[in-house]
Amino acid sequence: MSVDIGIDLGTASVLVYVKGKGVILKEPSVVAFDRDSNIIRAIGEEARLMLGRTPGNVVAIRPLRHGVISDYTVTEKMIKYFVQKAMGKRSFKKPRISICVPSGVTEVERKAVEEATYAAGARDVKLIEEPVAAAIGAGIDISKPCGTLLVDIGGGTTDVAVISLGGTVVSASLKLAGDDFDEAIVRYMKKKHNLLIGERTAEDIKIKIGTTYQMMEDEVMEVKGRNLVTGLPKVVTISSSETEQALRETTGQIVESIMNVLERTPPELSADILERGIVLTGGGAMLRGLEELIEERTGINTMTADEPMQVVAIGTGQYVEFMSGQKEY
Numbered sequence: 460m461s462v463d464i465g466i467d468l469g470t471a472s473v474l475v476y477v478k479g480k481g482v483i484l485k486e487p488s489v490v491a492f493d494r495d496s497n498i499i500r501a502i503g504e505e506a507r508l509m510l511g512r513t514p515g516n517v518v519a520i521r522p523l524r525h526g527v528i529s530d531y532t533v534t535e536k537m538i539k540y541f542v543q544k545a546m547g548k549r550s551f552k553k554p555r556i557s558i559c560v561p562s563g564v565t566e567v568e569r570k571a572v573e574e575a576t577y578a579a580g581a582r583d584v585k586l587i588e589e590p591v592a593a594a595i596g597a598g599i600d601i602s603k604p605c606g607t608l609l610v611d612i613g614g615g616t617t618d619v620a621v622i623s624l625g626g627t628v629v630s631a632s633l634k635l636a637g638d639d640f641d642e643a644i645v646r647y648m649k650k651k652h653n654l655l656i657g658e659r660t661a662e663d664i665k666i667k668i669g670t671t672y673q674m675m676e677d678e679v680m681e682v683k684g685r686n687l688v689t690g691l692p693k694v695v696t697i698s699s700s701e702t703e704q705a706l707r708e709t710t711g712q713i714v715e716s717i718m719n720v721l722e723r724t725p726p727e728l729s730a731d732i733l734e735r736g737i738v739l740t741g742g743g744a745m746l747r748g749l750e751e752l753i754e755e756r757t758g759i760n761t762m763t764a765d766e767p768m769q770v771v772a773i774g775t776g777q778y779v780e781f782m783s784g785q786k787e788y
C-alpha cells in the first residue's frame with residue numbers, strides 16, 4: 460500500500476510531500492476571507508501578505524492554533540486548496556493522504572483533523588504523530604528497540620518524545636514554540652524600549668539576530684515600530700544579547716519539558732539517548748543557541764536535523780512505506 464501524499468498541517472505553515480517527488484508545496488497556514496459574504500479571498504502566501512493589512516470586511520486568519528484546528532470550515536477549505544494545488548490537473552483520482560497531529564491531542568481533535576481531510580477530498584486518511592513523522596523524516600531508524608529523543612519545535616507546539624520500535628514511549632506536548640519566541644520579543648521591546656512592534660518584525664529579529672545562548676560576537680539590528688509614549692514612529696537598535704534576555708524564559712520552558720521527559724524515561728532507553736544524542740526538528744529549532752542551551756542543561760549531545768522544517772512532511776509521506784517494511788509474526 461502506498462500513500463499518495465503526506466501533509467504537515469502546521470500552525471505556521473502547510474507542507475505537502477508527494478511520493479517520489481519530495482516536498483512540492485510549502486505555504487503559510489493563512490486564509491483571508493470576506494466577513495460579510497464568507498467568500499474566501501486568498502489562501503497561503505497571498506493571504507499572509509494581507510495579515511494586519513486588510514480592510515474592515517476582509518479578515519486574514521490562521522485556522523490552526525497550537526497545532527489544532529480552531530476553525531474547522533476554513534481548515535477544510537485550506538486543505539482542499541493545497542491538495543488540489545499539489546495534485547495539479549493530472550489526477551482525477553482521490554488521493555490517499557497521511558497527515559500529522561501533535562502527540563498530545565485529544566480524540567476529538569484527532570477526529571477533527573481526520574474529518575477535515577476526508578471533507579477536503581481524501582479517499583483514505585491516516586493520522587500520524589508528529590514526533591514519529593519527524594524521526595522518520597530525519598532519517599532515524601526507529602524500527603529497532605532503541606531509544607531516540609526527538610524535540611520538534613514548530614510554530615505553535617513543541618513535541619518532546621522518546622521513540623522506540625516505531626512508537627512513542629514517553630512524551631510531552633507543549634503549547635509553546637517558535638511563535639511564542641516572537642511574542643516574547645514583542646513583550647521585551649515594549650518593556651525595555653517603549654516600542655510597539657508587530658509579530659512579523661519580531662520574527663524578523665528572531666531569524667536575523669536572535670539567539671538563546673550567549674554568543675561570542677554580538678550582532679545588532681535596527682528595528683522600526685511605534686513609540687508607546689509619543690505615538691510616533693521610532694527606530695531602536697537591538698542586539699542579539701538582548702534577544703537572549705527576551706527569550707530566556709520561553710526557551711527555559713522547552714528545556715524543562717525535555718528534562719521532565721528524560722526523568723520519566725525507562726533506564727534502558729536513557730542509556731540509548733545518552734549514546735545517540737537529542738535530535739531537534741521543526742522551524743523553531745533553527746533559533747541560534749538552542750543546541751548549545753539544551754546540551755549545557757542536559758549534558759547530552761544535541762543536534763539539529765538537516766532541513767528541519769521539512770522533516771515532518773517527509774516523514775508523514777514515508778510513514779506507510781516505513782510501516783509496510785516492518786516484520787509481522
Ligand SMILES: Nc1ncnc2c1ncn2[C@@H]1O[C@H](COP(=O)(O)OP(=O)(O)OP(=O)(O)O)[C@@H](O)[C@H]1O
Pocket residue numbers: 467468469470471472473525526612613614615616617636637638662665666741742743744745746747767768
Ligand atoms: N531561521 C529561523 N530561525 C528561527 N526560527 C525560525 C527560522 N525559520 C523559521 N523559524 C520559525 O519556525 C516556526 C515555524 O516552524 P514550522 O514550519 O516547523 O512550524 P509548524 O509545523 O507550522 O507548526 P506546528 O508544528 O507547531 O503546528 C515559526 O515560528 C518561524 O518563525
